[in-house]
Amino acid sequence: MKRRNFIKNVALGVAGVTAIPSSANSSGVPLHSNSRKDYDVVVIGGGFAGVTAARDLSQSGAKTLLLEARPRLGGRTFTSTFGDHKMDMGGTWFGWGQPNIWAEKLKYNLPITESAAINATSFVWYDKGQRKVGTADEYWPEVYEAYDKFYEPAFKYLNRPYEPLFHDSKEFRALDSISAREAIDALEVSEIQKDFLRSFASINGHSSSDKSSYLDQLRWLALSGFNKDFMWANIGQYKFKNGTSELIEHMMGDSSAEVKLGTACIKIKQSDSGVTIFTNRNEEIKAKFVIMAAPLNVLKDIQFSPALSPIKQKSFKQGHTGSGVKIYIKIKGKHPIIYANGTEDMALNYLWTEYDDDDQILVGFGKDPEKLDVYDDDAVLKAVQEYLPNAEILESFGYDWNIDPYSKGTWCMYPPGMLTTAFEEMNRPEGAVHFAGSDFAYGWRGFIDGAIESGARNAQIIIEKLKNV
């Protein structure tokens, strides 16, 4: 397929690039079609890790198939239109402290834009159950003082942030053994600062602050050069003007990998003759190597033969913590640009202006879909009015990544113990099957940057191995 056509098809999310067989039974899918083609590498999962790996492998000359369960590429994000903007329903923000994605942004010369909240003039927060409205100077100093206490161990233990276990020690493991909540409870800060920190930990882990590892929470500051402003710049300021799909299109335009959409891997069997991938469309695909780039939280749904190591099995079953909600909300009329930060138990614990339009567009985050049904307009209105009592909602949309069978969660933060007891083993290949993805990254785990990092590294390892096959 010519690059131009491919870009067009992927841009539309069209299945035109799939190789779903058209003959056969009533459902249009053959019962058993043994692929005649054998691939050097099959990459499973077409998020940013898989797309990166497929591009790099195919550019090296490896015969590569990118297998994706959904009808589109992009993994845990997709670009849609909301208001008059191209907006990403999942992963959105990135920064120039994220070397892998920023390099791609520069390489393809893709335009960026910034969240309106960078210029927020109205800050809203809660103090002992009371709603407060103030300025940046009334909000940030108390928050940043709390951050300083929270992040203190990062300076000692995470000064090589891309070598996450560099400082492995008894003390290091102790930080990983407790939750962010336990660490916050023990800090010498005020009660409102504890509320700020619990809320911050809960948006970062996208779940209750007692679910995520304290150590894993410390990474983002270290990865941002130990600078709090720069950390926010990396995690919540810059985004692609035309959405993440524009980067996917360019990366796939540089790839000669075959792509098969709408086809999920259900089983992987390894033998002396190679790897066989079984799909939900009753196909069997053979390859010398596999890069498994599906999200951590769905790996438990894939059968492996021979069985995976006990640590992998346990970790895949346990999964990462990201399980909250993200919602875009258009409210009627012009308003001051806001940045709102509630307590972690509120339906939305963060809410900020994303576009300062004539009808303002907000983005909100909450730790738990049980606390907010994003499809219920009344519930969304109630959640927004906790910060903006007079807001009138014109429309809203949130994609529930938790019920999507091919993500079963949002972004990755590890639960206590996973980094120090399972990370290395999770990254260790099982025979010819390598594991990649944002959830396996060394640095910006849980971000598109980490996905690209992990996809590129595993592709390079296999490129070297193919030289000796």
Place this chain on the structure above:
Amino acid sequence: MKSFKLLSAMCFLPFLVIASDDVCDQQASKKAFSKCAACHSVNEGGPTLLGPNLFDVVGRKSASVKGFPYSPALNEYNKIWTEQELHTFLEKPMKVVPGTMMAFGGLRKVSDRNAVICFLKKNSNK
């Protein structure tokens, strides 16, 4: 549409109240469809987004947009998208068609489902 009104009047159970054009508030139905619009285009000849184009979907056979890689589960569902069928599906899609790729929790409120079906009926050749 008179027959639908009559049917509505005859039904006592709320889930059987079927949308009629007369009660279809355009603004409300468009707002309700905003929950679907990120993934589905609805204009004639519109693009495949995350899911298939929904122009003229009411009365269409399930899983029948050519070229769209429906889940095996929806391929086997084999129903006609009548208004009643859409009501049932939209309330709890992932329970009605286990294995569907459509990650959507469902519209709990009858009024929301009515509004969406109204909107779909308006975007149709019928």
